Amino acid sequence: METKKLVLIIIFSTSLLFLWDAWQKELYPSASQVMPGAVSNSSNQRHDPLPVPGDELSSSTGEPGISSGIENGNPSVTPNLFTIGEKIHIKTDMVVAEIDTAGGDIRQLGLIQHPSREDKNKPYELLLDKTARFHVAQSGLIGDGLPNHKTKYTIDSNNYSYELEPDQDKIVIRLLAPEMDGIQVAKIYTFHRGSYVIDVNFEIENHSDTTIIPFSYFQMFRDANDPTDASTMVHSYTGAAMYTEADKFLKIKFSDLDKNKAEYPTNADNGWIAMLEHYFLTAWLPAQNTPREYYAKQLAPNQYTAGVIAPLGTIEPGQTKNITMPFYAGPQEQNKLAELAPGLELTVDYGWLTVLAVPLFWLLSFYHSWTDNWGAAIILLTLTVKLIFFPLSAAGYRSMAKLRVVTPKLQRIREQYASDRQRMHQAMMEFYKEEKINPMGGCLPILVQIPVFIALFWTLMAAVELRYAPFALWITDMSVPDPYYVLPVIMGVSMWIQSKLSPTPADPMQAKVMQIMPIAFSIFFFFFPSGLVLYSLCNNILSITQQWQITRMYENKAEEEANKDKNKKKRKDKPETATEKSQLLASSAADDENTIKEEVISAANTAQNEKPQSPAAAVPVQNKAPVKAKSAPAGKRTKKK
Numbered sequence: 001m002e003t004k005k006l007v008l009i010i011i012f013s014t015s016l017l018f019l020w021d022a023w024q025k026e027l028y029p030s031a032s033q034v035m036p037g038a039v040s041n042s043s044n045q046r047h048d049p050l051p052v053p054g055d056e057l058s059s060s061t062g063e064p065g066i067s068s069g070i071e072n073g074n075p076s077v078t079p080n081l082f083t084i085g086e087k088i089h090i091k092t093d094m095v096v097a098e099i100d101t102a103g104g105d106i107r108q109l110g111l112i113q114h115p116s117r118e119d120k121n122k123p124y125e126l127l128l129d130k131t132a133r134f135h136v137a138q139s140g141l142i143g144d145g146l147p148n149h150k151t152k153y154t155i156d157s158n159n160y161s162y163e164l165e166p167d168q169d170k171i172v173i174r175l176l177a178p179e180m181d182g183i184q185v186a187k188i189y190t191f192h193r194g195s196y197v198i199d200v201n202f203e204i205e206n207h208s209d210t211t212i213i214p215f216s217y218f219q220m221f222r223d224a225n226d227p228t229d230a231s232t233m234v235h236s237y238t239g240a241a242m243y244t245e246a247d248k249f250l251k252i253k254f255s256d257l258d259k260n261k262a263e264y265p266t267n268a269d270n271g272w273i274a275m276l277e278h279y280f281l282t283a284w285l286p287a288q289n290t291p292r293e294y295y296a297k298q299l300a301p302n303q304y305t306a307g308v309i310a311p312l313g314t315i316e317p318g319q320t321k322n323i324t325m326p327f328y329a330g331p332q333e334q335n336k337l338a339e340l341a342p343g344l345e346l347t348v349d350y351g352w353l354t355v356l357a358v359p360l361f362w363l364l365s366f367y368h369s370w371t372d373n374w375g376a377a378i379i380l381l382t383l384t385v386k387l388i389f390f391p392l393s394a395a396g397y398r399s400m401a402k403l404r405v406v407t408p409k410l411q412r413i414r415e416q417y418a419s420d421r422q423r424m425h426q427a428m429m430e431f432y433k434e435e436k437i438n439p440m441g442g443c444l445p446i447l448v449q450i451p452v453f454i455a456l457f458w459t460l461m462a463a464v465e466l467r468y469a470p471f472a473l474w475i476t477d478m479s480v481p482d483p484y485y486v487l488p489v490i491m492g493v494s495m496w497i498q499s500k501l502s503p504t505p506a507d508p509m510q511a512k513v514m515q516i517m518p519i520a521f522s523i524f525f526f527f528f529p530s531g532l533v534l535y536s537l538c539n540n541i542l543s544i545t546q547q548w549q550i551t552r553m554y555e556n557k558a559e560e561e562a563n564k565d566k567n568k569k570k571r572k573d574k575p576e577t578a579t580e581k582s583q584l585l586a587s588s589a590a591d592d593e594n595t596i597k598e599e600v601i602s603a604a605n606t607a608q609n610e611k612p613q614s615p616a617a618a619v620p621v622q623n624k625a626p627v628k629a630k631s632a633p634a635g636k637r638t639k640k641k
Contacts, residue, residue: 082107082129082136085152090171092164092191095329096123097198103149104175104187106137106198109329111280115468117228117480126280126329135222135275137282137327139187139200142215142309147177147185149219154178156186169193182208196330197285197340203322206315213314218284218325219307220275221299224254227277236278236461240296240306243343244271251276251349252306257298266293272341273308274328276349279464279479284308285326285341331464334361348462356455360385361463368465374478375471378460378531382538385452390546453539457532466531478531485526487533492522494540498547 085102098108110116110123117124127135140148147153156174164171170192177185183206190199202216226238240252247265256262273294274283286292286308296306308325315321328340338345350357363384367377413431417424460466467479474484482488495518525533 088160088173090162090191093193094196101153104153105149111330114331133223133225138221139218141202142217143212145180145183146214151177164193196328198327199324200327201322201324204315205320206317209317211314211316214312215309216312216323217307217309219305220282221305222275223302224304238277241276241347242271242273242294244268249343249346252296254304257296257304262296273306274347275306276347279467280331281347283328285328286310333464350458353451353455353458356452357459360456360459374466374469375534378535379538382535386542460531460535475530479529481527482530487530487537488522488525491525491533491537492518494537494544495521498540498544
């Protein structure tokens with residue numbers, strides 16, 4: 001396969017995996033589901049079918065039900081949805097809340113340590129009873145004459161404002177329902193210091209002459225609108241969820257409730273039920289090993305409820321019984337949720353990559369404990385993941401570097417067999433085999449790493465700890481996009497540099513696509529949370545450094561081999577260089593001079609031996625300088641004759 005196609009396949013595969021992950025998270029939230037009405041196998045206790053509360057509940061005070069808030073079938077919420085009573089205000093070190101005596105419900109609840117997006121000076125409203133959006137916690141009793149979430153309560157004191165004092169550990173608020181047929185019911189709220197858990201207690205006193213068998217219900221009532229913290233680019237789940245030991249964690253989608261196709265276990269003696277949104281949740285947490293029935297339903301268009309029913313047993317005349325149901329309303333802090341109830345930490349939902357995401361978040365939290373900066377922790381986490389996959393990525397970059405070096409040769413093969421694609425692919429495969437190059441070598445190592453990177457993506461996306469977490473300079477909230485788009489721009493530049501280090505596609509159209517990709521992805525990163533962009537940028541910088549080093553190493557090696565081949569060819573065609581030629585000529589001239597001198601001396605000696613000498617000739621002539629023979633060059637000796 002050609003290199004250009006491999007790069008495109010990697011990009012396309014990554015996009016598909018992201019889409020598949022999001023689809024899996026929405027369409028198949030859990031591998032284990034049972035049909036409605038199925039009894040959990042973990043429950044050894046049997047009890048009669050319990051009544052399901054909702055709009056059909058008759059109020060002891062004759063007030064209209066929930067469905068009366070819908071006018072002419074209009075699915076929008078109307079101001080008449082909730083009956084208005086007296087407001088009770090509560091403030092602790094963690095929450096500010098408001099209880100309405102009409103129903104005795106928690107109508108509003110703000111998280112002090114998590115500011116609102118609209119106004120940083122105000123707490124995030126997790127529970128609210130506004131016209132456009134509503135999410136309230138309701139509770140009541142089921143039985144003739146017993147109060148429900150439409151009954152008007154009275155406060156046991158004249159105090160309508162409570163604030164947790166420094167010497168207090170909790171705030172207790174006691175509401176009284178109208179006595180009916182000798183049955184006195186009190187609803188008691190307990191807010192705790194340093195906790196998002198609110199205890200809701202029903203105290204039932206039977207002053208009648210009749211034995212009663214009441215049931216209690218606790219539910220969340222809300223619309224299906226996404227919260228203000230929802231991402232515009234990455235969808236986060238908003239809807240109901242539950243957990244049992246037998247069936248584990250599963251989601252109950254609003255769309256399934258609309259179609260009456262929701263499947264979930266109803267009877268159990270363990271677990272919890274919740275309403276989820278991005279970063280936050282509300283949940284009722286029944287005690288373990290107590291019978292209960294879970295339910296979820298659509299009351300009206302854009303109105304949904306999910307809750308739990310628990311029996312109180314038989315209450316004899318003169319007897320008093322209590323039932324307490326903890327209610328959690330707070331952030332999805334994974335480490336703290338696990339301590340509240342089994343499986344509650346699963347509300348921080350990473351989908352099918354949870355097995356990878358959980359240790360990644362643990363490592364992220366570990367680095368944060370060192371640095372006290374979530375941005376620095378993200379950088380360290382990215383570096384750690386990069387080091388773990390260093391051998392794999394190095395193998396991929398080596399393969400890409402080899403392909404980059406031989407790209408000109410591959411281009412010549414394409415040009416040579418342009419008219420015969422089959423022969424061209426055959427020649428390319430032969431070339432790959434000859435050069436010992438695996439065309440898939442740069443693809444497979446990257447594909448192996450993609451699940452880890454997707455898990456890290458969802459880890460950062462779901463981490464409420466990044467909300468309003470500063471990094472440095474202008475980045476004061478890592479859960480929202482960069483306000484000045486600096487990181488996305490740098491991210492785009494890094495992608496462009498990385499594309500230049502990759503083999504250049506021979507097809508002009510594909511080359512243009514590769515040039516456009518950095519710009520296209522940069523636009524997406526404009527809308528991503530800055531924490532995700534920081535992770536991607538750090539990963540790209542580390543990848544560029546590694547790829548550049550490996551590419552340079554292979555290019556230098558290829559250049560050295562090319563120079564050696566060139567020198568060998570030159571020596572074969574022209575054995576000597578100019579310097580070698582001059583040295584050879586000088587050596588040859590010196591040899592010729594010595595040879596001539598030797599021949600002259602030899603000839604003179606021969607002539608002297610052949611002619612007779614007179615006595616006068618034997619006497620040396622004084623006015624003539626004797627002829628001195630120059631010695632032969634070093635390494636050569638004159639042969640004596």
